[in-house]
Amino acid sequence: xxxxxxxxxxxxxxxxxxxxxxxxxxxxxxxxxxxxxxxxxxxxxxxxxxxxxxxxxxxxxxxxxxxxxxxxxxxxxxxxxxxxxxxxxxxxxxxxxxxxxxxxxxxxxxxxxxxxxxxxxxxxxxxxxxxxxxxxxxxxxxxxxxxxxxxxxxxxxxxxxxxxxxxxxxxxxxxxxxxxxxxxxxxxxxxxxxxxxxxxxxxxxxxxxxxxxxxxxxxxxxxxxxxxxxxxxxxxxxxxxxxxxxxxxxxxxxxxxxxxxxxxxxxxxxxx
Amino acid sequence: xxxxxxxxxxxxxxxxxxxxxxxxxxxxxxxxxxxxxxxxxxxxxxxxxxxxxxxxxxxxxxxxxxxxxxxxxxxxxxxxxxxxxxxxxxxxxxxxxxxxxxxxxxxxxxxxxxxxxxxxxxxxxxxxxxxxxxxxxxxxxxxxxxxxxxxxxxxxxxxxxxxxxxxxxxxxxxxxxxxxxxxxxxxxxxxxxxxxxxxxxxxxxxxxxxxxxxxxxxxxxxxxxxxxxxxxxxxxxxxxxxxxxxxxxxxxxxxxxxxxxxxxxxxxxxxxxxxxxxxxxxxxxxxxxxxxxxxxxxxxxxxxxxxxx
Numbered sequence: 001x002x003x004x005x006x007x008x009x010x011x012x013x014x015x016x017x018x019x020x021x022x023x024x025x026x027x028x029x030x031x032x033x034x035x036x037x038x039x040x041x042x043x044x045x046x047x048x049x050x051x052x053x054x055x056x057x058x059x060x061x062x063x064x065x066x067x068x069x070x071x072x073x074x075x076x077x078x079x080x081x082x083x084x085x086x087x088x089x090x091x092x093x094x095x096x097x098x099x100x101x102x103x104x105x106x107x108x109x110x111x112x113x114x115x116x117x118x119x120x121x122x123x124x125x126x127x128x129x130x131x132x133x134x135x136x137x138x139x140x141x142x143x144x145x146x147x148x149x150x151x152x153x154x155x156x157x158x159x160x161x162x163x164x165x166x167x168x169x170x171x172x173x174x175x176x177x178x179x180x181x182x183x184x185x186x187x188x189x190x191x192x193x194x195x196x197x198x199x200x201x202x203x204x205x206x207x208x209x210x211x212x213x214x215x216x217x218x219x220x221x222x223x224x225x226x227x228x229x230x231x232x233x234x235x236x237x238x239x240x241x242x243x244x245x246x247x248x249x250x251x252x253x254x255x256x257x258x259x260x261x262x263x264x265x266x267x268x269x270x271x272x
Numbered sequence: 273x274x275x276x277x278x279x280x281x282x283x284x285x286x287x288x289x290x291x292x293x294x295x296x297x298x299x300x301x302x303x304x305x306x307x308x309x310x311x312x313x314x315x316x317x318x319x320x321x322x323x324x325x326x327x328x329x330x331x332x333x334x335x336x337x338x339x340x341x342x343x344x345x346x347x348x349x350x351x352x353x354x355x356x357x358x359x360x361x362x363x364x365x366x367x368x369x370x371x372x373x374x375x376x377x378x379x380x381x382x383x384x385x386x387x388x389x390x391x392x393x394x395x396x397x398x399x400x401x402x403x404x405x406x407x408x409x410x411x412x413x414x415x416x417x418x419x420x421x422x423x424x425x426x427x428x429x430x431x432x433x434x435x436x437x438x439x440x441x442x443x444x445x446x447x448x449x450x451x452x453x454x455x456x457x458x459x460x461x462x463x464x465x466x467x468x469x470x471x472x473x474x475x476x477x478x479x480x481x482x483x484x485x486x487x488x489x490x491x492x493x494x495x496x497x498x499x500x501x502x503x504x505x506x507x508x509x510x511x512x513x514x515x516x517x518x519x520x521x522x523x524x525x526x527x528x529x530x531x532x533x534x535x536x537x538x539x540x541x542x543x544x545x546x547x548x549x550x551x552x553x554x555x556x557x558x559x560x561x562x563x564x565x566x567x568x569x570x571x572x573x574x575x576x577x578x579x580x581x
Contacts (some may be wrong), residue, residue, distance in 0.1 A: 019376060020376070022373075022374065027373075120356065122360075123354075123355065126324060126351070129324060132376050134341075267328065
């Protein structure tokens, strides 16, 4: 009689044959579950800001249209309209602009930095990086997934802002390339947000101390921003808005890739 | 197949060597204990075997010929670091799901059954568990991966005696059921005396002794004789430690029962704890050969023994 026994457990792989890797898609849940508080907070703030900008934007566009259409220009009515637009509306516009200009740096400092520095500080990297997926795939997946989400969110917010800020830019006769508006246009804004996030993750991995890396991220981001509008943007070989946006996005993307690769290299070679 | 094989393995941090010249071969099926004081290089060795740290010198392979940290090695080795790190803000059920997602093999039924048995609630935050429960959670997650080698760094140090017993029972059950090999470190030996069958002694970053416990005990003896002849006797045998009282000397020597004691000397078998303490008290600066037999290492003018008092 032949007895056929079935293995209860799947057979273990024979030594020597490299196992198929853990699928990338598993990292979607892992990243979501681990970064959920940060993601919910950030995307919540972004959504709140977008709603606020849409609401205020309608009012501001209406105010500006009334002001623009007001005749005769020197009348008391027109002066009232002008002063209300120049104070109340401009305050809202300036505040929104400052928040947006700062947000890539803050994303880098408060979400990029802790991504790896917290793991190193609390010792949980010893858990995460000894699982079957391996630290390289783990690090790449987190950087790519979060970077993509933040860049996408920034692009949407930048698009809302392009419309929101129109009256102010028109009134001031700003060119599309002026510093106040260029960096928060959708393409450049997405690229800056991605670069800020990856810069934070890189410095967190390099410095390994959350607070110190946050300070370094804010400083490095400010330096990069200053360098860009002082020295780089004036030398872009194109003059139109979208070509210039593309140039800025390209080099920021290249910088992000470089910093991302350096982060993965550090994670691979300098863990313990 | 050797689950662990190292040759001249060394790791330097900053200026100093945390581990040097470590040559070791551990066959499958053992529960091996790495014993040594704090700073002996235990964590450094385990980190290199788990693929977390890169060797500065020498080589290490795991599970036959795999590089530590390679995909194949990570797939079959489960590592629980010191203080059993878990994500404190995640629920226990999230830790289970997380580990399942990060590995090709994961026995979710086993994990849930064991957590239920340990009365660890799935809906509690991992950070709110007691130290013993966190250690058990980390061990459960590691075992549910069905590893071929389980590496545990100081797993017992944060546990109370009851939790220690439960923890070791879990490990021994997994060894019996699943044939997993276990390598664990500890700075105190007594808690491992009954469970480990292979011993690795580290001190000051050097391997002092390695071998199956029965065999290590069989090749060491305690010789007692007149203090005046201690020097001559110590030259004749590879001596680990000399303790002299007024009239009597006690020599811990590496020699088996077939070798007769010199005239006037009495030979006794040596206890495991006594043996390990002798190696820790007089750590050899030289690396040991495969046999783990030291030469004359150190003469310890120890406090008078009980017999002399």
